[in-house]
Amino acid sequence: MESWPPGGSGPAEAGPRLRGLRGADLAASASLLSGAGAGAEAGCSAPAVAAVLPAGGSGERMGVPTPKQFCPILERPLISYTLQALERVSWIKDIVVAVTGENMEAMKCIIQRYQHKGISLVESGVTRHRSIFNGLKALAEDQPNCRLSKPEVVIIHDAVRPFVEEDVLLKVVTAAKEHGAAGAIRPLVSTVISPSVDGCLDHSLERARHRASEMPQAFLFDVIYEAYQQCSDYDLEFGTECLHLALKYCHIKAKLIEGSPDLWKVTYKRDLYAAESIIKERISQQICVVMDAKEDEEHVGHRLEEMLKNELNHVKVTSGRDLQQIILEQCYNFVCVNVMTSDFEETQKLLNMLEESNLSILYPVVVISFSSPSHQEACTSLLDSLIHQRADSRSKKSYNSASCGTKTTFTER
Ligand SMILES: Nc1ccn([C@@H]2O[C@H](COP(=O)(O)OP(=O)(O)OP(=O)(O)O)[C@@H](O)[C@H]2O)c(=O)n1
Ligand SMILES: O=P(O)(O)OC[C@@H](O)[C@@H](O)[C@@H](O)CO
Secondary structure (H helix, E strand, O other): OEEEOOOOOOOOOOOOOOOOOOHHHHHHHHHHHOOOHHHHHOOOOOOOEEEEEEOOOOOHHHOOOOOHHHOEEOOEEHHHHHHHHHHOOOOEEEEEEEEOHHHHHHHHHHHHHOOOOOEEEEEOOOOHHHHHHHHHHHHOOOOOOOOOOOOOEEEEOOOOOOOOOHHHHHHHHHHHHHHOEEEEEEEOOOOOEEEOOOOOEEEEOOHHHOEEEEEEEEEEHHHHHHHHHHOOHHHHHHOOOHHHHHHHHHOOOOEEEEOOHHHOOOOOHHHHHHHHHHHHHHHOOEEEEEEOOOHHHHHHHHHHHHHHHOOOOEEEEEOOOOHHHHHHHOOOEEEEEEEOOOOOHHHHHHHHHHHHOOOOOOOOOEEEEEOOOOHHHHHHHHHHHHHHHHHHOOOOOOOOHHHOOEEEEEOOO
């Protein structure tokens, strides 16, 4: 087992946005898990939480040579999106990824390139259950040269399910702490039937009374580790359901948590196209406006932020000093704004940084220069330009700084 990068700190402290949490109880649980808030002050101990991501499959049903967890979406491997989603959750202290020996180096390159933090790598097994078991062994303290501390609760999440949000992770972990096991479920789309030996319908299940088992799942570590230690070779070879192992070997009935539609697993090629569409849609809602640091320009930045917020989900305005951290947190479209600055040296430096960051940049970077601070008019024009830019721009992965997107110059009318 290797922690990667060597000496890597915990998951990136990307501000954990508790998006979509409902109810004070969830927010309270989040603050408890992150070691803050009233719960922690009241002496309640925040359970240590780790995650195991099985990523050792070959993706046969995808029908391409590359295992699907490494298939690119906007030229970024699918698994990197899943890691980013989990890293954003500040209370997950360790992430263990199980990959095949032959993909170990590729996985290390992905971690380096996208600056994933606090990732430990273990060798996967010949089946998903064996891969998960290897991940759990890395967290158990009864293993030789184990460098990770045993968590109280462990999340198990397929590496090919990139759209996992903090609220469902919080729900399954909170439920696992109480029940011993918990898992996300979704309504069935097709009816489940049981064929007879001669290939005819034997019986069908009443769809409304059944659910599809999805991920994430969470367990008290001792429960699921014990289940895997007791597990028969048959179950390790042919099983597909961790919740079943907890029931069969530890008599724990998992709490079932209704999950969102985005929890689906990338299995077939169509799922990759769907994932790309969702990622494009999410990135197109994220704008980072980079202003020069002069006083009057920040006024433009704030005016711009107010106006763009009416259009988009996520608008960030920065002076560019904290751009490296911003790049780590989120994929954005970028707007660089110069007000009354004659040369573009600062902007060019920024564009070079963006180009070197290997970001999945969806639209060309928009560079706006104002020949004078006629703010209101400039902001309106800029907003029109941006919206126009989003409406008809190609979904291009990146730009080159020679012709970086649109350079729009406003002059005093
Ligand atoms: N020996 C295996 C098999 C699967 N997985 C992982 O378990 C998750 C869900 O499994 P599945 O969708 O079945 O992936 P594959 O086995 O790769 O797909 P296929 O069955 O089409 O080959 C994936 O992240 C996959 O990489 C694993 O870690 N080790
Ligand atoms: O069976 P597969 O190997 O395709 O994928 C594993 C899925 O079955 C599993 O992720 C959910 O059913 C939840 O257990």
